[in-house]
Amino acid sequence: MAKQYRMVWKCFNCKNESSSVEDDRNPVGALPASGQSAATKADISSEFxxxxxxxxxxxxxTVREEMDKSLTEVNNRISSLVTDVNSLHQEVSELRDSNVVARLNDVEERITQISSGPLAVLARPPVDAGEILAELEDRRRRSSNIMLYGVLESTSGRIADRIxxxxxxxxxxxxxxxxxHAESIVRxxxxxxxxxxxNPRPLxxxxxxxxxxxxILVGFRSAAPGGVSASADRTELQRSQMANLRKELERQMTERQNEGKDVTIKYVNGDPKIVPANRPPRQSSSTSSKN
Known part of the structure:
Protein backbone atom coordinates (compact mmCIF):
# COMPACT_ATOMS: atom_id res chain seq x y z
CA MET A 1 0.00 0.00 0.00
CA ALA A 2 1.32 3.49 -0.87
CA LYS A 3 2.84 5.48 1.91
CA GLN A 4 0.41 8.33 1.41
CA TYR A 5 -2.51 6.02 2.16
CA ARG A 6 -1.09 4.70 5.38
CA MET A 7 -2.87 5.81 8.55
CA VAL A 8 -0.81 6.83 11.54
CA TRP A 9 -2.36 6.14 14.94
CA LYS A 10 -2.07 8.78 17.56
CA CYS A 11 -3.44 9.05 21.05
CA PHE A 12 -5.94 11.72 21.93
CA ASN A 13 -3.43 14.08 23.60
CA CYS A 14 -1.04 13.86 20.72
CA LYS A 15 -3.84 14.65 18.32
CA ASN A 16 -4.68 17.87 20.23
CA GLU A 17 -1.02 18.88 20.29
CA SER A 18 -0.59 18.37 16.62
CA SER A 19 -3.86 20.00 15.53
CA SER A 20 -2.26 23.44 15.42
CA VAL A 21 0.64 22.07 13.46
CA GLU A 22 -1.71 20.43 10.95
CA ASP A 23 -3.50 23.72 10.46
CA ASP A 24 -0.19 25.39 9.66
CA ARG A 25 0.72 22.65 7.20
CA ASN A 26 -2.57 22.94 5.29
CA PRO A 27 -2.59 26.32 3.67
CA VAL A 28 -5.74 27.90 2.42
CA GLY A 29 -6.91 26.40 -0.86
CA ALA A 30 -5.19 23.00 -0.40
CA LEU A 31 -7.18 19.90 -1.39
CA PRO A 32 -8.61 17.91 1.42
CA ALA A 33 -7.61 14.24 1.83
CA SER A 34 -10.70 13.05 0.00
CA GLY A 35 -9.78 15.18 -3.04
CA GLN A 36 -6.26 13.81 -3.06
CA SER A 37 -7.69 10.27 -3.00
CA ALA A 38 -9.91 10.99 -6.02
CA ALA A 39 -6.96 12.45 -7.95
CA THR A 40 -4.86 9.43 -7.12
CA LYS A 41 -7.59 7.09 -8.34
CA ALA A 42 -7.78 9.03 -11.59
CA ASP A 43 -4.01 8.72 -12.04
CA ILE A 44 -4.20 5.00 -11.35
CA SER A 45 -7.03 4.58 -13.86
CA SER A 46 -5.03 6.49 -16.44
CA GLU A 47 -1.92 4.44 -15.77
CA PHE A 48 -3.94 1.24 -15.92
CA THR A 62 3.65 -10.91 -30.42
CA VAL A 63 0.71 -12.66 -32.06
CA ARG A 64 1.58 -11.03 -35.40
CA GLU A 65 5.19 -12.17 -35.14
CA GLU A 66 4.15 -15.69 -34.21
CA MET A 67 1.66 -15.77 -37.08
CA ASP A 68 4.28 -14.47 -39.50
CA LYS A 69 6.69 -17.11 -38.27
CA SER A 70 4.06 -19.83 -38.59
CA LEU A 71 3.07 -18.64 -42.06
CA THR A 72 6.72 -18.65 -43.09
CA GLU A 73 7.09 -22.22 -41.88
CA VAL A 74 3.89 -23.23 -43.66
CA ASN A 75 5.09 -21.58 -46.87
CA ASN A 76 8.42 -23.38 -46.57
CA ARG A 77 6.64 -26.69 -46.05
CA ILE A 78 4.36 -26.02 -49.00
CA SER A 79 7.38 -25.20 -51.15
CA SER A 80 9.05 -28.41 -50.00
CA LEU A 81 5.89 -30.39 -50.76
CA VAL A 82 5.65 -28.81 -54.20
CA THR A 83 9.26 -29.76 -54.85
CA ASP A 84 8.61 -33.31 -53.68
CA VAL A 85 5.48 -33.56 -55.81
CA ASN A 86 7.35 -32.29 -58.88
CA SER A 87 10.12 -34.79 -58.22
CA LEU A 88 7.54 -37.55 -57.81
CA HIS A 89 5.85 -36.55 -61.07
CA GLN A 90 9.21 -36.69 -62.82
CA GLU A 91 10.01 -40.11 -61.37
CA VAL A 92 6.57 -41.41 -62.34
CA SER A 93 7.03 -40.01 -65.84
CA GLU A 94 10.45 -41.64 -66.15
CA LEU A 95 9.06 -44.91 -64.79
CA ARG A 96 6.14 -44.72 -67.21
CA ASP A 97 8.49 -44.03 -70.11
CA SER A 98 10.80 -46.90 -69.16
CA ASN A 99 7.79 -49.18 -68.70
CA VAL A 100 6.46 -48.18 -72.10
CA VAL A 101 9.85 -48.84 -73.68
CA ALA A 102 10.05 -52.23 -71.97
CA ARG A 103 6.55 -53.10 -73.15
CA LEU A 104 7.34 -51.98 -76.69
CA ASN A 105 10.48 -54.11 -76.69
CA ASP A 106 8.48 -57.06 -75.40
CA VAL A 107 5.81 -56.57 -78.06
CA GLU A 108 8.48 -56.23 -80.74
CA GLU A 109 10.14 -59.44 -79.58
CA ARG A 110 6.81 -61.27 -79.57
CA ILE A 111 6.01 -60.01 -83.07
CA THR A 112 9.41 -61.21 -84.24
CA GLN A 113 8.84 -64.62 -82.70
CA ILE A 114 5.40 -64.88 -84.25
CA SER A 115 6.64 -63.77 -87.67
CA SER A 116 9.52 -66.27 -87.61
CA GLY A 117 8.00 -69.10 -85.55
CA PRO A 118 5.41 -71.77 -86.10
CA LEU A 119 2.63 -69.20 -85.81
CA ALA A 120 3.94 -67.28 -88.82
CA VAL A 121 1.30 -69.00 -90.89
CA LEU A 122 -1.34 -67.06 -88.94
CA ALA A 123 0.18 -63.75 -90.03
CA ARG A 124 0.02 -64.68 -93.70
CA PRO A 125 -2.96 -64.04 -95.97
CA PRO A 126 -5.82 -66.44 -95.31
CA VAL A 127 -5.58 -69.80 -97.04
CA ASP A 128 -8.33 -72.21 -97.91
CA ALA A 129 -9.13 -75.30 -95.91
CA GLY A 130 -7.68 -77.52 -98.63
CA GLU A 131 -4.19 -76.14 -98.14
CA ILE A 132 -4.43 -76.60 -94.39
CA LEU A 133 -5.60 -80.20 -94.76
CA ALA A 134 -2.85 -80.89 -97.30
CA GLU A 135 -0.23 -79.54 -94.90
CA LEU A 136 -1.56 -81.66 -92.04
CA GLU A 137 -1.59 -84.79 -94.21
CA ASP A 138 1.95 -84.10 -95.43
CA ARG A 139 3.16 -83.77 -91.85
CA ARG A 140 1.41 -87.02 -90.91
CA ARG A 141 3.12 -88.92 -93.74
CA ARG A 142 6.53 -87.52 -92.86
CA SER A 143 6.16 -88.19 -89.13
CA SER A 144 7.55 -91.73 -89.62
CA ASN A 145 10.57 -90.50 -91.60
CA ILE A 146 13.97 -89.13 -90.68
CA MET A 147 16.57 -87.33 -92.78
CA LEU A 148 20.24 -88.33 -92.66
CA TYR A 149 23.04 -86.02 -93.83
CA GLY A 150 26.63 -86.92 -94.62
CA VAL A 151 26.07 -90.58 -95.62
CA LEU A 152 28.39 -91.40 -98.54
CA GLU A 153 26.75 -92.36 -101.85
CA SER A 154 27.59 -95.39 -103.91
CA THR A 155 29.41 -94.83 -107.20
CA SER A 156 27.76 -97.86 -108.82
CA GLY A 157 25.89 -97.30 -112.05
CA ARG A 158 23.12 -99.72 -111.04
CA ILE A 159 20.20 -98.25 -109.11
CA ALA A 160 19.64 -101.48 -107.17
CA ASP A 161 23.26 -101.48 -106.00
CA ARG A 162 23.02 -97.90 -104.84
CA ILE A 163 19.80 -98.61 -102.93
CA HIS A 181 15.21 -99.96 -84.23
CA ALA A 182 17.77 -101.29 -86.71
CA GLU A 183 15.22 -103.72 -88.21
CA SER A 184 12.43 -101.13 -88.30
CA ILE A 185 13.68 -99.49 -91.50
CA VAL A 186 11.14 -99.80 -94.34
CA ARG A 187 13.03 -98.14 -97.20
CA ASN A 199 28.93 -83.92 -101.45
CA PRO A 200 26.35 -86.66 -100.75
CA ARG A 201 22.67 -85.92 -101.08
CA PRO A 202 20.36 -86.10 -98.05
CA LEU A 203 18.96 -89.53 -97.36
CA ILE A 216 16.24 -92.80 -83.66
CA LEU A 217 16.42 -89.00 -83.48
CA VAL A 218 16.77 -89.19 -79.69
CA GLY A 219 19.60 -91.70 -80.14
CA PHE A 220 21.42 -89.32 -82.49
CA ARG A 221 21.43 -86.64 -79.79
CA SER A 222 23.51 -88.78 -77.46
CA ALA A 223 25.60 -90.89 -79.85
CA ALA A 224 25.77 -89.41 -83.35
CA PRO A 225 28.23 -91.15 -85.71
CA GLY A 226 31.09 -89.02 -86.96
CA GLY A 227 30.19 -86.88 -89.95
CA VAL A 228 26.52 -87.94 -89.95
CA SER A 229 23.61 -85.90 -88.61
CA ALA A 230 19.86 -86.44 -88.51
CA SER A 231 16.66 -84.42 -88.41
CA ALA A 232 12.93 -84.86 -88.82
CA ASP A 233 11.49 -85.00 -92.33
CA ARG A 234 9.93 -81.53 -92.49
CA THR A 235 7.40 -80.16 -94.95
CA GLU A 236 8.21 -77.20 -97.15
CA LEU A 237 6.36 -74.88 -94.77
CA GLN A 238 8.26 -76.26 -91.78
CA ARG A 239 11.59 -75.80 -93.58
CA SER A 240 10.69 -72.20 -94.35
CA GLN A 241 9.76 -71.58 -90.74
CA MET A 242 13.00 -73.16 -89.53
CA ALA A 243 15.05 -71.01 -91.92
CA ASN A 244 13.39 -67.86 -90.58
CA LEU A 245 13.90 -69.07 -87.03
CA ARG A 246 17.62 -69.57 -87.67
CA LYS A 247 17.90 -66.03 -89.00
CA GLU A 248 16.24 -64.74 -85.85
CA LEU A 249 18.56 -66.93 -83.77
CA GLU A 250 21.61 -65.38 -85.46
CA ARG A 251 20.26 -61.88 -84.80
CA GLN A 252 19.55 -62.55 -81.13
CA MET A 253 22.92 -64.21 -80.57
CA THR A 254 24.67 -61.19 -82.10
CA GLU A 255 22.71 -58.79 -79.88
CA ARG A 256 23.25 -60.83 -76.71
CA GLN A 257 26.91 -61.58 -77.33
CA ASN A 258 28.00 -58.66 -75.13
CA GLU A 259 25.52 -59.65 -72.42
CA GLY A 260 27.11 -63.05 -71.89
CA LYS A 261 23.87 -64.83 -72.79
CA ASP A 262 23.39 -67.62 -75.31
CA VAL A 263 20.25 -68.90 -77.02
CA THR A 264 19.43 -71.92 -79.11
CA ILE A 265 16.57 -73.62 -80.95
CA LYS A 266 14.70 -76.35 -79.11
CA TYR A 267 11.46 -78.17 -79.76
CA VAL A 268 8.72 -77.35 -77.25
CA ASN A 269 5.57 -79.47 -77.63
CA GLY A 270 6.66 -80.33 -81.15
CA ASP A 271 7.29 -76.73 -82.26
CA PRO A 272 10.77 -75.19 -82.67
CA LYS A 273 11.38 -72.18 -80.43
CA ILE A 274 14.28 -69.94 -79.45
CA VAL A 275 15.10 -70.54 -75.79
CA PRO A 276 18.06 -69.74 -73.47
CA ALA A 277 20.88 -72.24 -73.84
CA ASN A 278 22.01 -74.18 -70.77
CA ARG A 279 25.66 -73.81 -71.64
CA PRO A 280 28.34 -71.05 -71.87
CA PRO A 281 28.07 -68.71 -74.88
CA ARG A 282 29.71 -70.02 -78.02
CA GLN A 283 32.38 -68.06 -79.89
CA SER A 284 30.72 -68.61 -83.26
CA SER A 285 27.05 -68.13 -84.07
CA SER A 286 26.60 -71.15 -86.34
CA THR A 287 24.06 -73.86 -85.58
CA SER A 288 24.46 -77.58 -85.98
CA SER A 289 20.90 -78.48 -86.98
CA LYS A 290 19.94 -79.22 -90.56
CA ASN A 291 17.02 -78.16 -92.71
Missing part, protein backbone atom coordinates in the same frame (compact mmCIF):
# COMPACT_ATOMS: atom_id res chain seq x y z
CA UNK A 49 -5.56 2.27 -19.21
CA UNK A 50 -2.13 3.08 -20.61
CA UNK A 51 -0.80 -0.25 -19.36
CA UNK A 52 -3.72 -2.06 -20.98
CA UNK A 53 -3.08 -0.27 -24.26
CA UNK A 54 0.62 -1.14 -24.15
CA UNK A 55 -0.17 -4.72 -23.19
CA UNK A 56 -2.70 -4.99 -26.01
CA UNK A 57 -0.15 -3.59 -28.46
CA UNK A 58 2.50 -5.97 -27.17
CA UNK A 59 0.16 -8.93 -27.45
CA UNK A 60 -0.86 -7.92 -30.96
CA UNK A 61 2.76 -7.57 -31.99
CA UNK A 164 21.31 -101.68 -101.29
CA UNK A 165 24.43 -99.70 -100.38
CA UNK A 166 22.34 -96.98 -98.73
CA UNK A 167 20.12 -99.51 -96.90
CA UNK A 168 23.10 -101.30 -95.38
CA UNK A 169 24.71 -98.02 -94.33
CA UNK A 170 21.47 -96.80 -92.73
CA UNK A 171 20.95 -100.04 -90.78
CA UNK A 172 24.54 -99.88 -89.57
CA UNK A 173 24.13 -96.26 -88.47
CA UNK A 174 20.80 -96.90 -86.72
CA UNK A 175 22.25 -99.98 -85.01
CA UNK A 176 25.00 -97.78 -83.54
CA UNK A 177 22.60 -95.20 -82.07
CA UNK A 178 19.41 -97.23 -81.43
CA UNK A 179 19.97 -100.97 -81.90
CA UNK A 180 16.35 -101.93 -81.16
CA UNK A 188 15.55 -95.42 -98.01
CA UNK A 189 15.91 -92.99 -100.92
CA UNK A 190 18.12 -90.08 -101.87
CA UNK A 191 16.58 -86.58 -102.10
CA UNK A 192 17.47 -84.25 -104.97
CA UNK A 193 19.46 -84.54 -108.17
CA UNK A 194 22.75 -86.44 -108.30
CA UNK A 195 25.55 -84.16 -107.11
CA UNK A 196 28.20 -82.80 -109.46
CA UNK A 197 30.75 -82.82 -106.65
CA UNK A 198 31.53 -85.29 -103.89
CA UNK A 204 15.30 -90.02 -96.44
CA UNK A 205 14.71 -93.00 -94.17
CA UNK A 206 11.17 -94.37 -93.86
CA UNK A 207 10.50 -96.26 -90.61
CA UNK A 208 7.57 -98.31 -89.38
CA UNK A 209 6.06 -95.65 -87.10
CA UNK A 210 6.49 -92.12 -85.74
CA UNK A 211 7.70 -93.62 -82.45
CA UNK A 212 10.56 -95.39 -84.23
CA UNK A 213 11.55 -92.18 -86.03
CA UNK A 214 11.47 -90.23 -82.77
CA UNK A 215 13.52 -92.90 -81.00
Missing amino acids: ASFRAELRLLLQQ EHDSQNVRSIVDSVKPE VNRVGKPPKDN RVVTRSPDVATG
Whole structure:
Protein backbone atom coordinates (compact mmCIF):
# COMPACT_ATOMS: atom_id res chain seq x y z
CA MET A 1 0.00 0.00 0.00
CA ALA A 2 1.32 3.49 -0.87
CA LYS A 3 2.84 5.48 1.91
CA GLN A 4 0.41 8.33 1.41
CA TYR A 5 -2.51 6.02 2.16
CA ARG A 6 -1.09 4.70 5.38
CA MET A 7 -2.87 5.81 8.55
CA VAL A 8 -0.81 6.83 11.54
CA TRP A 9 -2.36 6.14 14.94
CA LYS A 10 -2.07 8.78 17.56
CA CYS A 11 -3.44 9.05 21.05
CA PHE A 12 -5.94 11.72 21.93
CA ASN A 13 -3.43 14.08 23.60
CA CYS A 14 -1.04 13.86 20.72
CA LYS A 15 -3.84 14.65 18.32
CA ASN A 16 -4.68 17.87 20.23
CA GLU A 17 -1.02 18.88 20.29
CA SER A 18 -0.59 18.37 16.62
CA SER A 19 -3.86 20.00 15.53
CA SER A 20 -2.26 23.44 15.42
CA VAL A 21 0.64 22.07 13.46
CA GLU A 22 -1.71 20.43 10.95
CA ASP A 23 -3.50 23.72 10.46
CA ASP A 24 -0.19 25.39 9.66
CA ARG A 25 0.72 22.65 7.20
CA ASN A 26 -2.57 22.94 5.29
CA PRO A 27 -2.59 26.32 3.67
CA VAL A 28 -5.74 27.90 2.42
CA GLY A 29 -6.91 26.40 -0.86
CA ALA A 30 -5.19 23.00 -0.40
CA LEU A 31 -7.18 19.90 -1.39
CA PRO A 32 -8.61 17.91 1.42
CA ALA A 33 -7.61 14.24 1.83
CA SER A 34 -10.70 13.05 0.00
CA GLY A 35 -9.78 15.18 -3.04
CA GLN A 36 -6.26 13.81 -3.06
CA SER A 37 -7.69 10.27 -3.00
CA ALA A 38 -9.91 10.99 -6.02
CA ALA A 39 -6.96 12.45 -7.95
CA THR A 40 -4.86 9.43 -7.12
CA LYS A 41 -7.59 7.09 -8.34
CA ALA A 42 -7.78 9.03 -11.59
CA ASP A 43 -4.01 8.72 -12.04
CA ILE A 44 -4.20 5.00 -11.35
CA SER A 45 -7.03 4.58 -13.86
CA SER A 46 -5.03 6.49 -16.44
CA GLU A 47 -1.92 4.44 -15.77
CA PHE A 48 -3.94 1.24 -15.92
CA ALA A 49 -5.56 2.27 -19.21
CA SER A 50 -2.13 3.08 -20.61
CA PHE A 51 -0.80 -0.25 -19.36
CA ARG A 52 -3.72 -2.06 -20.98
CA ALA A 53 -3.08 -0.27 -24.26
CA GLU A 54 0.62 -1.14 -24.15
CA LEU A 55 -0.17 -4.72 -23.19
CA ARG A 56 -2.70 -4.99 -26.01
CA LEU A 57 -0.15 -3.59 -28.46
CA LEU A 58 2.50 -5.97 -27.17
CA LEU A 59 0.16 -8.93 -27.45
CA GLN A 60 -0.86 -7.92 -30.96
CA GLN A 61 2.76 -7.57 -31.99
CA THR A 62 3.65 -10.91 -30.42
CA VAL A 63 0.71 -12.66 -32.06
CA ARG A 64 1.58 -11.03 -35.40
CA GLU A 65 5.19 -12.17 -35.14
CA GLU A 66 4.15 -15.69 -34.21
CA MET A 67 1.66 -15.77 -37.08
CA ASP A 68 4.28 -14.47 -39.50
CA LYS A 69 6.69 -17.11 -38.27
CA SER A 70 4.06 -19.83 -38.59
CA LEU A 71 3.07 -18.64 -42.06
CA THR A 72 6.72 -18.65 -43.09
CA GLU A 73 7.09 -22.22 -41.88
CA VAL A 74 3.89 -23.23 -43.66
CA ASN A 75 5.09 -21.58 -46.87
CA ASN A 76 8.42 -23.38 -46.57
CA ARG A 77 6.64 -26.69 -46.05
CA ILE A 78 4.36 -26.02 -49.00
CA SER A 79 7.38 -25.20 -51.15
CA SER A 80 9.05 -28.41 -50.00
CA LEU A 81 5.89 -30.39 -50.76
CA VAL A 82 5.65 -28.81 -54.20
CA THR A 83 9.26 -29.76 -54.85
CA ASP A 84 8.61 -33.31 -53.68
CA VAL A 85 5.48 -33.56 -55.81
CA ASN A 86 7.35 -32.29 -58.88
CA SER A 87 10.12 -34.79 -58.22
CA LEU A 88 7.54 -37.55 -57.81
CA HIS A 89 5.85 -36.55 -61.07
CA GLN A 90 9.21 -36.69 -62.82
CA GLU A 91 10.01 -40.11 -61.37
CA VAL A 92 6.57 -41.41 -62.34
CA SER A 93 7.03 -40.01 -65.84
CA GLU A 94 10.45 -41.64 -66.15
CA LEU A 95 9.06 -44.91 -64.79
CA ARG A 96 6.14 -44.72 -67.21
CA ASP A 97 8.49 -44.03 -70.11
CA SER A 98 10.80 -46.90 -69.16
CA ASN A 99 7.79 -49.18 -68.70
CA VAL A 100 6.46 -48.18 -72.10
CA VAL A 101 9.85 -48.84 -73.68
CA ALA A 102 10.05 -52.23 -71.97
CA ARG A 103 6.55 -53.10 -73.15
CA LEU A 104 7.34 -51.98 -76.69
CA ASN A 105 10.48 -54.11 -76.69
CA ASP A 106 8.48 -57.06 -75.40
CA VAL A 107 5.81 -56.57 -78.06
CA GLU A 108 8.48 -56.23 -80.74
CA GLU A 109 10.14 -59.44 -79.58
CA ARG A 110 6.81 -61.27 -79.57
CA ILE A 111 6.01 -60.01 -83.07
CA THR A 112 9.41 -61.21 -84.24
CA GLN A 113 8.84 -64.62 -82.70
CA ILE A 114 5.40 -64.88 -84.25
CA SER A 115 6.64 -63.77 -87.67
CA SER A 116 9.52 -66.27 -87.61
CA GLY A 117 8.00 -69.10 -85.55
CA PRO A 118 5.41 -71.77 -86.10
CA LEU A 119 2.63 -69.20 -85.81
CA ALA A 120 3.94 -67.28 -88.82
CA VAL A 121 1.30 -69.00 -90.89
CA LEU A 122 -1.34 -67.06 -88.94
CA ALA A 123 0.18 -63.75 -90.03
CA ARG A 124 0.02 -64.68 -93.70
CA PRO A 125 -2.96 -64.04 -95.97
CA PRO A 126 -5.82 -66.44 -95.31
CA VAL A 127 -5.58 -69.80 -97.04
CA ASP A 128 -8.33 -72.21 -97.91
CA ALA A 129 -9.13 -75.30 -95.91
CA GLY A 130 -7.68 -77.52 -98.63
CA GLU A 131 -4.19 -76.14 -98.14
CA ILE A 132 -4.43 -76.60 -94.39
CA LEU A 133 -5.60 -80.20 -94.76
CA ALA A 134 -2.85 -80.89 -97.30
CA GLU A 135 -0.23 -79.54 -94.90
CA LEU A 136 -1.56 -81.66 -92.04
CA GLU A 137 -1.59 -84.79 -94.21
CA ASP A 138 1.95 -84.10 -95.43
CA ARG A 139 3.16 -83.77 -91.85
CA ARG A 140 1.41 -87.02 -90.91
CA ARG A 141 3.12 -88.92 -93.74
CA ARG A 142 6.53 -87.52 -92.86
CA SER A 143 6.16 -88.19 -89.13
CA SER A 144 7.55 -91.73 -89.62
CA ASN A 145 10.57 -90.50 -91.60
CA ILE A 146 13.97 -89.13 -90.68
CA MET A 147 16.57 -87.33 -92.78
CA LEU A 148 20.24 -88.33 -92.66
CA TYR A 149 23.04 -86.02 -93.83
CA GLY A 150 26.63 -86.92 -94.62
CA VAL A 151 26.07 -90.58 -95.62
CA LEU A 152 28.39 -91.40 -98.54
CA GLU A 153 26.75 -92.36 -101.85
CA SER A 154 27.59 -95.39 -103.91
CA THR A 155 29.41 -94.83 -107.20
CA SER A 156 27.76 -97.86 -108.82
CA GLY A 157 25.89 -97.30 -112.05
CA ARG A 158 23.12 -99.72 -111.04
CA ILE A 159 20.20 -98.25 -109.11
CA ALA A 160 19.64 -101.48 -107.17
CA ASP A 161 23.26 -101.48 -106.00
CA ARG A 162 23.02 -97.90 -104.84
CA ILE A 163 19.80 -98.61 -102.93
CA GLU A 164 21.31 -101.68 -101.29
CA HIS A 165 24.43 -99.70 -100.38
CA ASP A 166 22.34 -96.98 -98.73
CA SER A 167 20.12 -99.51 -96.90
CA GLN A 168 23.10 -101.30 -95.38
CA ASN A 169 24.71 -98.02 -94.33
CA VAL A 170 21.47 -96.80 -92.73
CA ARG A 171 20.95 -100.04 -90.78
CA SER A 172 24.54 -99.88 -89.57
CA ILE A 173 24.13 -96.26 -88.47
CA VAL A 174 20.80 -96.90 -86.72
CA ASP A 175 22.25 -99.98 -85.01
CA SER A 176 25.00 -97.78 -83.54
CA VAL A 177 22.60 -95.20 -82.07
CA LYS A 178 19.41 -97.23 -81.43
CA PRO A 179 19.97 -100.97 -81.90
CA GLU A 180 16.35 -101.93 -81.16
CA HIS A 181 15.21 -99.96 -84.23
CA ALA A 182 17.77 -101.29 -86.71
CA GLU A 183 15.22 -103.72 -88.21
CA SER A 184 12.43 -101.13 -88.30
CA ILE A 185 13.68 -99.49 -91.50
CA VAL A 186 11.14 -99.80 -94.34
CA ARG A 187 13.03 -98.14 -97.20
CA VAL A 188 15.55 -95.42 -98.01
CA ASN A 189 15.91 -92.99 -100.92
CA ARG A 190 18.12 -90.08 -101.87
CA VAL A 191 16.58 -86.58 -102.10
CA GLY A 192 17.47 -84.25 -104.97
CA LYS A 193 19.46 -84.54 -108.17
CA PRO A 194 22.75 -86.44 -108.30
CA PRO A 195 25.55 -84.16 -107.11
CA LYS A 196 28.20 -82.80 -109.46
CA ASP A 197 30.75 -82.82 -106.65
CA ASN A 198 31.53 -85.29 -103.89
CA ASN A 199 28.93 -83.92 -101.45
CA PRO A 200 26.35 -86.66 -100.75
CA ARG A 201 22.67 -85.92 -101.08
CA PRO A 202 20.36 -86.10 -98.05
CA LEU A 203 18.96 -89.53 -97.36
CA ARG A 204 15.30 -90.02 -96.44
CA VAL A 205 14.71 -93.00 -94.17
CA VAL A 206 11.17 -94.37 -93.86
CA THR A 207 10.50 -96.26 -90.61
CA ARG A 208 7.57 -98.31 -89.38
CA SER A 209 6.06 -95.65 -87.10
CA PRO A 210 6.49 -92.12 -85.74
CA ASP A 211 7.70 -93.62 -82.45
CA VAL A 212 10.56 -95.39 -84.23
CA ALA A 213 11.55 -92.18 -86.03
CA THR A 214 11.47 -90.23 -82.77
CA GLY A 215 13.52 -92.90 -81.00
CA ILE A 216 16.24 -92.80 -83.66
CA LEU A 217 16.42 -89.00 -83.48
CA VAL A 218 16.77 -89.19 -79.69
CA GLY A 219 19.60 -91.70 -80.14
CA PHE A 220 21.42 -89.32 -82.49
CA ARG A 221 21.43 -86.64 -79.79
CA SER A 222 23.51 -88.78 -77.46
CA ALA A 223 25.60 -90.89 -79.85
CA ALA A 224 25.77 -89.41 -83.35
CA PRO A 225 28.23 -91.15 -85.71
CA GLY A 226 31.09 -89.02 -86.96
CA GLY A 227 30.19 -86.88 -89.95
CA VAL A 228 26.52 -87.94 -89.95
CA SER A 229 23.61 -85.90 -88.61
CA ALA A 230 19.86 -86.44 -88.51
CA SER A 231 16.66 -84.42 -88.41
CA ALA A 232 12.93 -84.86 -88.82
CA ASP A 233 11.49 -85.00 -92.33
CA ARG A 234 9.93 -81.53 -92.49
CA THR A 235 7.40 -80.16 -94.95
CA GLU A 236 8.21 -77.20 -97.15
CA LEU A 237 6.36 -74.88 -94.77
CA GLN A 238 8.26 -76.26 -91.78
CA ARG A 239 11.59 -75.80 -93.58
CA SER A 240 10.69 -72.20 -94.35
CA GLN A 241 9.76 -71.58 -90.74
CA MET A 242 13.00 -73.16 -89.53
CA ALA A 243 15.05 -71.01 -91.92
CA ASN A 244 13.39 -67.86 -90.58
CA LEU A 245 13.90 -69.07 -87.03
CA ARG A 246 17.62 -69.57 -87.67
CA LYS A 247 17.90 -66.03 -89.00
CA GLU A 248 16.24 -64.74 -85.85
CA LEU A 249 18.56 -66.93 -83.77
CA GLU A 250 21.61 -65.38 -85.46
CA ARG A 251 20.26 -61.88 -84.80
CA GLN A 252 19.55 -62.55 -81.13
CA MET A 253 22.92 -64.21 -80.57
CA THR A 254 24.67 -61.19 -82.10
CA GLU A 255 22.71 -58.79 -79.88
CA ARG A 256 23.25 -60.83 -76.71
CA GLN A 257 26.91 -61.58 -77.33
CA ASN A 258 28.00 -58.66 -75.13
CA GLU A 259 25.52 -59.65 -72.42
CA GLY A 260 27.11 -63.05 -71.89
CA LYS A 261 23.87 -64.83 -72.79
CA ASP A 262 23.39 -67.62 -75.31
CA VAL A 263 20.25 -68.90 -77.02
CA THR A 264 19.43 -71.92 -79.11
CA ILE A 265 16.57 -73.62 -80.95
CA LYS A 266 14.70 -76.35 -79.11
CA TYR A 267 11.46 -78.17 -79.76
CA VAL A 268 8.72 -77.35 -77.25
CA ASN A 269 5.57 -79.47 -77.63
CA GLY A 270 6.66 -80.33 -81.15
CA ASP A 271 7.29 -76.73 -82.26
CA PRO A 272 10.77 -75.19 -82.67
CA LYS A 273 11.38 -72.18 -80.43
CA ILE A 274 14.28 -69.94 -79.45
CA VAL A 275 15.10 -70.54 -75.79
CA PRO A 276 18.06 -69.74 -73.47
CA ALA A 277 20.88 -72.24 -73.84
CA ASN A 278 22.01 -74.18 -70.77
CA ARG A 279 25.66 -73.81 -71.64
CA PRO A 280 28.34 -71.05 -71.87
CA PRO A 281 28.07 -68.71 -74.88
CA ARG A 282 29.71 -70.02 -78.02
CA GLN A 283 32.38 -68.06 -79.89
CA SER A 284 30.72 -68.61 -83.26
CA SER A 285 27.05 -68.13 -84.07
CA SER A 286 26.60 -71.15 -86.34
CA THR A 287 24.06 -73.86 -85.58
CA SER A 288 24.46 -77.58 -85.98
CA SER A 289 20.90 -78.48 -86.98
CA LYS A 290 19.94 -79.22 -90.56
CA ASN A 291 17.02 -78.16 -92.71
